[in-house]
Amino acid sequence: MSTTLEPEQAQQETDEGVVHILWMNGGLSCDGDSVALTAATQPSIEEIVLGALPGLPKIAVHWPLIDFECGPETGADNFIEWWHKADRGELEPFVLVVEGSIPNEAIHDGEGYWAGFGNNPATGQPMKTSEWLDRLAPKATAVVAVGTCATYGGIHAMAGNPTGAMGVPDYLGWSWKSKAGLPIVCVPGCPIHPDNLSETLVYLLYQVAGQAPMIPLDAELRPQWLFGRTVHEGCDRAGYYEQGDFAKEYGSPKCLVKLGCWGPVVNCNVPKRGWINGVGGCPNVGGICIACTMPGFPDKFMPFMDEPAGSKVSTTASKVYGTVIRRLRKYTINSGNKEPKWRHKGSELTTGYEKVW
Numbered sequence: 001m002s003t004t005l006e007p008e009q010a011q012q013e014t015d016e017g018v019v020h021i022l023w024m025n026g027g028l029s030c031d032g033d034s035v036a037l038t039a040a041t042q043p044s045i046e047e048i049v050l051g052a053l054p055g056l057p058k059i060a061v062h063w064p065l066i067d068f069e070c071g072p073e074t075g076a077d078n079f080i081e082w083w084h085k086a087d088r089g090e091l092e093p094f095v096l097v098v099e100g101s102i103p104n105e106a107i108h109d110g111e112g113y114w115a116g117f118g119n120n121p122a123t124g125q126p127m128k129t130s131e132w133l134d135r136l137a138p139k140a141t142a143v144v145a146v147g148t149c150a151t152y153g154g155i156h157a158m159a160g161n162p163t164g165a166m167g168v169p170d171y172l173g174w175s176w177k178s179k180a181g182l183p184i185v186c187v188p189g190c191p192i193h194p195d196n197l198s199e200t201l202v203y204l205l206y207q208v209a210g211q212a213p214m215i216p217l218d219a220e221l222r223p224q225w226l227f228g229r230t231v232h233e234g235c236d237r238a239g240y241y242e243q244g245d246f247a248k249e250y251g252s253p254k255c256l257v258k259l260g261c262w263g264p265v266v267n268c269n270v271p272k273r274g275w276i277n278g279v280g281g282c283p284n285v286g287g288i289c290i291a292c293t294m295p296g297f298p299d300k301f302m303p304f305m306d307e308p309a310g311s312k313v314s315t316t317a318s319k320v321y322g323t324v325i326r327r328l329r330k331y332t333i334n335s336g337n338k339e340p341k342w343r344h345k346g347s348e349l350t351t352g353y354e355k356v357w
C-alpha cells in the first residue's frame with residue numbers, strides 16, 4: 001500500500017486538508033502493535049487510508065511497517081524527511097502515533113543512546129526517540145500512544161528497568177495537552193486490539209475534521225467506551241464462574257481463574273469484541289487474561305499462571321453458592337427438556353391428535 005506522497009504532492013495536498021499520520025516506532029518496541037493493526041476489520045486500515053468512510057478527511061500515513069519509502073529502492077531518507085518537515089512546521093495538521101516505550105536517555109553511562117531513528121541533517125548524528133518526541137509533540141494536533149509500552153511503559157518498564165523506560169504520559173506529563181487541546185490518547189494492550197486502535201484513530205480523525213466532540217477518556221487516558229468494562233463482564237466463560245465451576249487444567253471449557261486469569265479486575269473489551277473480525281479473545285479461546293492493558297502490567301500481575309490472590313475469596317463464595325445453584329438449575333434444565341404434561345403424559349400423547357399412519 002502506498003501510504004505516502006511525494007514532497008511536492010504532499011505540500012499541495014496539505015493545502016487541501018490532508019491529515020498526516022506520523023507513526024513513530026523507534027522507541028523500545030517489538031512492532032507487535034503495528035503488526036496487530038494489519039488485522040483490523042472494524043474499520044480496516046485500508047478503509048481508513050483509501051477514504052472509504054464517509055466524512056473522513058483525506059489522510060497520508062507514514063508507517064514504517066509497510067511504507068515503501070523505508071525500502072532500499074527509495075532510500076530511508078525520503079521516509080525520514082516527513083519527520084523533518086513536521087519538525088520544521090511544514091506538515092499541518094498531523095497526528096503523532098507512538099509505539100514502544102520511551103527510554104530515559106539521562107541514565108545511560110557515557111556515549112551512545114538507548115533508542116533513536118534517522119539522522120539529524122545538521123550534525124549527521126542519530127536522533128534519539130525522546131528527541132523526536134520533544135520536537136514533534138508540541139506541533140502535533142494529537143498524540144496517540146499505542147500499546148502498553150507506549151502508554152504505561154509495559155514490559156520494558158518492569159521492575160529493574162535498566163533503560164528507565166516509560167510511557168508517553170510519564171514522559172510528557174499526564175496532564176499534557178496538544179496545541180489543539182487534546183490530552184494524550186492511550187490505547188493499551190500487548191499488543192493492542194486491532195479494532196480498538198483503528199476505531200480510536202477514526203474517532204480522532206473525525207475530531208480533527210470538526211465532526212466529533214472531544215474524545216471521552218478515562219483517568220488512565222484510555223477511550224472510555226473501549227475500556228469501561230472488565231474482561232470478566234464480557235467473557236464467554238463467566239457463566240461457569242458464577243456457578244463456581246472452575247477449570248483445573250488447560251483445554252477445559254470452564255472458567256480459568258484458578259489457572260491464573262485476572263479477568264474480573266482488568267479493563268479490556270477483548271473477549272466481548274473477539275480478536276479478529278469478532279472471533280477469539282483471550283479467555284474465550286482458553287488463554288488466561290494477564291492484564292496486558294493495565295498500567296500495573298506486568299509487575300502487579302505476576303507471576304503469571306498463578307491463581308490471583310484476591311480471587312480466593314470470590315471463588316470460594318461462588319463455589320458455595322454455585323454448587324447449590326447448579327443443582328437447582330440442573331433440575332430446572334431436566335424439567336425444561338420435557339414437554340408439558342398436558343401435551344405428553346409419559347409416553348402418551350394427550351393433545352387428542354389422531355395418528356393417521
Ligand code: SF4
Binds near residue numbers: 149
Ligand atoms: Fe510489543 Fe507489547 Fe510493547 Fe506493543 S506493547 S511494542 S506488542 S511488547
Ligand code: SF4
Binds near residue numbers: 235236237257263283
Ligand atoms: Fe472471568 Fe477469566 Fe473466568 Fe472468564 S476465564 S469468567 S474472565 S475469571
Ligand code: SF4
Binds near residue numbers: 190269282288293294
Ligand atoms: Fe490483555 Fe487480558 Fe485483554 Fe487479553 S483479555 S488482551 S490478556 S487485558
